[in-house]
Amino acid sequence: MSDRLFKFLRTDRLGPFSTVRWPTVGEWLDVPRPLRPCRNGLHVCTVADLPYWLSDELWEVEVAGERMGDQRKQVVERARLQARITWWPERGWELADDCLAVLRNFTSDELQRAGRDRLPEQATKEALKELVKREVGRVDVRLSAAGRSMLSFLSEALMYRADEPSGPAAAARHITFVTAYAADHVTRAQRLPLGTTAFGLERSRQAAWFEARLG
DSSP: OOOOEEEBBBBTOOTTTTTTBBTTTTTTOOOOOOOBTBSEEEBOOOGGGGGGGGOSSEEEEEEEEEEEEEETTEEEEEEEEEEEEETTTTHHHHHHHHHHHHHHHHHHHHHHHOOOOOTTTTHHHHHHHHHHHHHHHHOOOOOOOHHHHHHHHHHHHHHHOOGGGOHHHHHHHHHHHHHHHHHTTTTOOSOOOTOHHHHHHHHHHHHHHHHHHOO
């Protein structure tokens, strides 16, 4: 994946955890050494890290000075905003719908294993919500625990998708996590390679979504 660096911020360039307002484009933000992840340092991320940090504004950044890698982020001494990614957050709806399709397929696979019909791919979100509600209400001993879990995950994701007043960034943040979490609970014919998780694979798929659109 690309070696470009990015930063998710809340509205008006506010740090999502620190609440520090980042300077305008081109102005450096600095922290004193030594760097300590989650304690002292400016936290930025690679494309691979983006799905873990979704927020209201996405910026490409330039960094300088000391730099250290940490789990799912980079910790740096100096950073400045270069350009805002203007299609975010509006395309967060697109990312949310992309993940909903994955969740629908997970759920359909489990229903099919129980001898039940797959969920229709072309159903509207409202129709899908009603179908899921009906499936949840059915008593069927053939449906596995994984199948019941997938129905619950899909129902939760549809609820987040319907909460449009919260905005696309919030919907995408919740639904991407639910989808990655669900990936770890689907029925699998074969074990994944040692050190590989379905959660991580789904996060990588989501990162590829970003990379394809960042160019």
